[in-house]
Amino acid sequence: MTDFFADVVWSDIALATVDTLIMVFGSLGLTVLIGLPLGLALFLTAPGQVWANRGLHGALAVAVNILRSLPFIILLIVLIPVTLALVGTSLGVAGAIVPLVAGAAPFFARLVETALREVDRNTIEAVQAMGATTRDLVLRALLPEALPGIIAAGTVTAIALVSYTAMAGAVGAGGLGDLAIRYGYQRFQTDVMVVTVALLIVLVQLVQMLGDRLVRHFSRR
Amino acid sequence: MIRIDNVHKRFAGGGGAALAGVDLTIARGEVFGVIGRSGAGKSTLLRLLNGLEKPSEGHVRFDGIDVATLGPADLRQLRRRVGMIFQNFGLLSSATVAQNVALPLKIAGTPRAAIAARVAELLDRVGLHDHATKYPAQLSGGQKQRVGIARALATGPDVLLCDEATSALDPETTRDVLALIAALNRDLGLTIVLITHEMDVVRQGCDRVAVLKAGQVVETGPVADVVIDPQHAETRALLADAGDIGPGAHDFAGQVVHFTVHGAATTTPLISRIARETGADLTILDGRVGRLRDTAYAQLTLGIAGGNTAAALELLAQYGRVSR
Numbered sequence: 001m002t003d004f005f006a007d008v009v010w011s012d013i014a015l016a017t018v019d020t021l022i023m024v025f026g027s028l029g030l031t032v033l034i035g036l037p038l039g040l041a042l043f044l045t046a047p048g049q050v051w052a053n054r055g056l057h058g059a060l061a062v063a064v065n066i067l068r069s070l071p072f073i074i075l076l077i078v079l080i081p082v083t084l085a086l087v088g089t090s091l092g093v094a095g096a097i098v099p100l101v102a103g104a105a106p107f108f109a110r111l112v113e114t115a116l117r118e119v120d121r122n123t124i125e126a127v128q129a130m131g132a133t134t135r136d137l138v139l140r141a142l143l144p145e146a147l148p149g150i151i152a153a154g155t156v157t158a159i160a161l162v163s164y165t166a167m168a169g170a171v172g173a174g175g176l177g178d179l180a181i182r183y184g185y186q187r188f189q190t191d192v193m194v195v196t197v198a199l200l201i202v203l204v205q206l207v208q209m210l211g212d213r214l215v216r217h218f219s220r221r
Numbered sequence: 222m223i224r225i226d227n228v229h230k231r232f233a234g235g236g237g238a239a240l241a242g243v244d245l246t247i248a249r250g251e252v253f254g255v256i257g258r259s260g261a262g263k264s265t266l267l268r269l270l271n272g273l274e275k276p277s278e279g280h281v282r283f284d285g286i287d288v289a290t291l292g293p294a295d296l297r298q299l300r301r302r303v304g305m306i307f308q309n310f311g312l313l314s315s316a317t318v319a320q321n322v323a324l325p326l327k328i329a330g331t332p333r334a335a336i337a338a339r340v341a342e343l344l345d346r347v348g349l350h351d352h353a354t355k356y357p358a359q360l361s362g363g364q365k366q367r368v369g370i371a372r373a374l375a376t377g378p379d380v381l382l383c384d385e386a387t388s389a390l391d392p393e394t395t396r397d398v399l400a401l402i403a404a405l406n407r408d409l410g411l412t413i414v415l416i417t418h419e420m421d422v423v424r425q426g427c428d429r430v431a432v433l434k435a436g437q438v439v440e441t442g443p444v445a446d447v448v449i450d451p452q453h454a455e456t457r458a459l460l461a462d463a464g465d466i467g468p469g470a471h472d473f474a475g476q477v478v479h480f481t482v483h484g485a486a487t488t489t490p491l492i493s494r495i496a497r498e499t500g501a502d503l504t505i506l507d508g509r510v511g512r513l514r515d516t517a518y519a520q521l522t523l524g525i526a527g528g529n530t531a532a533a534l535e536l537l538a539q540y541g542r543v544s545r
Contacts, residue, residue, distance in 0.1 A: 047233075122384075126311030126369075129271050129304075130325040130376070131297035140324060144315040220314050220356040 008191050012179065017199055019093050020175035023165045024203075026093075027100035028158050035105040035157075036150070038064070039112025040138065046113075050134050064106040072103045072164050076171050096173035100164050108157040115149025116142055148219045155211025159204050166200065176200055222412055223247040223270060223380070228279035230265050230436075239265040240276075241436035249379075252406050252413040254427035254444070256420065256459060262436040263416040267382050270414060271303045272296050301329055304373030308385035310365040312357040318368050319344070319353040325375040343371040347401065363394035370401060374409075381405065383415040387422055399426040420463035424448055424513065432456045445513045449483045449520075450542060460520075464509065473506060475526030478534065482541030483518035492523075495536045500528030 038060070044050055045057035070078065076099045083090045083098040119142055127141040143150070166177025176196045184193025223246070230240040239262045247253045257263045268274040269281045272288045281288045283299060291299060312321050319340050326336045344350045347367040357365055366386060373381055383402065387395040403426060405411045415427060423430050423444055431441040432455055440453040451457045482491075487510070492503050508521035525533050537543050 120309060120311060120314075122307040122309045122311030123313060124311075125268075125273060126305065126307060126372075127313075127324070127328075128273060129300055129382075130328050130372075131300035132328045133293075133297065136328050140327070141313060145313055147315065218315070221358050 005191050005195070007189065008195055013195055013199070016174065016176045016179040016196070020162070020165050020177070020203070022093055023096050023100060023168065023173065023175055024158060024161045027097050027104060027161055028154070030097065030101045031104040031108050031157060031161070032154060034101065035108030036112055038105065038109035039116065040142075042109060042113040043116040044134070044138075050128070050137065064109055067102060067106040068110070072099075073167050073170070075099055075103050076168060091172045092174055096165065096168040096175075100161060100168060103164055104157050104161050107160060108153055111153030111156060112146075112150055115146040115153055118149055119145045148215045151211060151214045151218060155208060155215075158207045158211070162200060162204055162207070222249040222284060223414070224280075224282040225266075225269070226280045226282065228269060228276045228281060230262070230269070230274065231277045238436050243279075243436070243438055245431055245438060245441070247412065247414060249412055250406070250410050251428045252403070252415065252426055254423040254430040255414070255416045255433055256418065256423050256430055257433035258418055258459075261433040263433050264384060266433065267384055267414065267416050270380070270382055271300050271305060301325070301376040302378050303380045303382060304376070304378040305382040305384065306366065306369040306373050306386045308388045310357070310369045312365060312368055312372075314357055317354050317356055318349060318360070321357070321368055322371045322375055325372060329376050339375065343374055346374070347371045361394075362390050363397055366390065366398050367401070370398075370405075374405070378411070380412045380414065383413065385417060386415070388417065388419070395422065396425065402426060420448070420459050424463075432459065445516050448513055449481060449516065449518045473504075473524040473526075475524050476530050476534070477506065478523050478525065478537070479544045480521045480523050480537055480541055481518070483516050486540045487517040487519050489540065491537075491540050495533050499530075499533040499536065501525050501530050501533040502527050503533065
C-alpha cells in the first residue's frame with residue numbers, strides 16, 4: 001500500500017490543495033459580491049415586483065443566460081483576453097479567478113433569484129404596507145427571509161467552483177485539477193490521480209456539510 | 222373617511238376588469254365588510270386603499286386626499302396610518318414575535334427605547350406577552366394573526382385593513398380574532414375594512430357590508446338589512462353557502478317557498494294560525510332562526526300543500542317576505 005504512493009510528491013499535493021482552496025473561496029467571495037446584487041436586481045425588476053421593468057429584466061436575463069449557456073471549458077478560453085486585460089496574466093491562480101467568477105456569478109444570481117421568489121407574497125406586501133422604502137424591504141425583509149436559501153445557493157455554487165477549478169487546471173490555472181491532468185492523465189501516474197480525486201471528494205463533502213449546518217442554523221420555518 | 226369613486230382596475234396582460242365601476246363610502250369608526258367569491262375583486266379593492274394597487278380609472282380618497290396622486294414619501298406616510306393584516310399572516314419567519322411587531326416602528330424611525338416599550342404594550346393588548354421571543358413557526362394560526370394585528374397597530378393607525386384575515390383559521394379562532402377586531406374598533410375607534418368570502422364573518426363582525434360580484438357592488442347596506450332581506454341573487458347565494466337559506470330543491474309534493482320574517486313577527490305563532498285559517502298544511506323544510514345585533518329574524522323554507530294555498534301565501538306575505 002505504501003509502495004503504491006511511493007512516487008507521490010506530497011509537497012506538490014499540498015501546494016496544489018492550497019491553490020484550489022484559494023481559487024474556490026476567493027472566487028466564491030467575488031461571486032457573492034457580484035451575484036447577490038445581480039440576483040436581487042433580477043428579482044426586483046420581474047413583473048409585479050417593486051422595480052418591475054420588462055426591458056431591464058429582459059436584458060439582465062439575457063446576459064445571465066448567455067454566460068450560463070457557455071460550457072465552462074469554452075468560457076475559460078473565450079475570456080483569456082479579458083483576463084489578460086484585467087489581471088495581466090491568464091495563467092496561475094490569479095488568471096483563473098476571472099473566468100471562475102464569470103462562470104459562477106450568473107449561476108449564483110439565478111439561485112438567489114429563486115430563493116427570493118420563495119419569500120411569502122403576503123410578507124412582502126405586509127412590509128410595503130408598513131410604509132417601507134425599497135431599501136427597508138430588501139434589508140429588513142427579503143434578505144433575512146431568503147437567507148437560508150441564499151446560503152444553500154452559496155453551497156451549491158462553491159461545489160460547482162470546485163469542479164470549475166479542476167477544469168481551469170487544464171488551461172494552466174494550477175491546483176488539484178492541474179495536478180490530476182498533468183501527472184494522473186498525461187504521465188499515467190494513477191497514484192497522483194487517486195490522491196487528487198480523494199482530496200476533491202473530501203473538499204466537496206466538507207463544503208456541503210458546512211453549508212447544511214449554516215442553513216439549519218438560520219432556518220426558523 | 223374613505224371614498225371610492227367610480228373605480229376601475231384592469232391588470233396588464235388582459236383578462237376581464239378586476240373592478241368595473243365601484244362606488245363606496247366608508248365612515249370613520251365603522252366596521253365595513255366587503256363580501257364576494259374569489260375573483261370578485263375584493264383583494265384588489267382593499268389594496269387600492271393603501272396604494273398597493275393604483276386604480277386604472279376613478280379615485281380613492283382618504284380624508285379627501287387622492288391616494289393615487291401621493292408621491293412615494295407621502296404614500297409611505299399614509300401607509301403608517303393604515304394597518305393591514307393578511308390571510309397568511311405575512312409575518313417574517315426569520316424574526317421573533319417581538320421583532321415582527323417592532324418592524325413597522327423601526328421603518329418609521331422610532332427611537333430604540335420607545336420601540337421596546339411600545340412592543341410590550343402591543344403584545345399585552347393581543348395577549349401574547351409570554352410569546353415575545355418565539356418565532357412564528359412555533360405559534361398557532363390564531364396566535365400568528367394576533368401578532369399580525371399587533372404589528373398592524375404598531376404605528377397607531379386610524380384604519381385597519383383585513384385581507385381574508387380569518388380564512389385560514391378554524392371557527393372558534395375566527396370568533397376570537399373577530400372579537401379582538403371588534404374590541405379595537407370599540408376601544409380605539411379604529412375604522413375597519415374587512416374582506417371575506419364568508420357570510421358568517423360579516424354577520425359576526427361588520428356594521429355595513431357591500432356585496433361584490435365580477436368587480437361591481439351589487440348590494441350594500443347595514444348587515445342586518447342585507448342578511449335578513451337580501452335583494453340580489455349573489456347575496457342570496459352567499460347566504461345559502463353559509464347555510465342561511467336552505468337549498469331550493471326538496472322532495473316535497475306541493476309549493477315550496479322561502480319566507481323571511483324579522484322583528485316582532487318572528488315570535489308570532491303564524492304557521493299554525495295560517496294552517497287553521499286556510500286549511501293548508503305547512504311544513505318547515507329548512508331554516509334558521511337567530512338574532513343579528515338587536516333584531517330577531519327567521520329564514521325558513523316552507524312546504525305548503527292542500528287547502529287554499531294561495532290564501533296561505535297571501536297571509537305569509539302579510540308577516541314577512543315570500544320568494545319562490
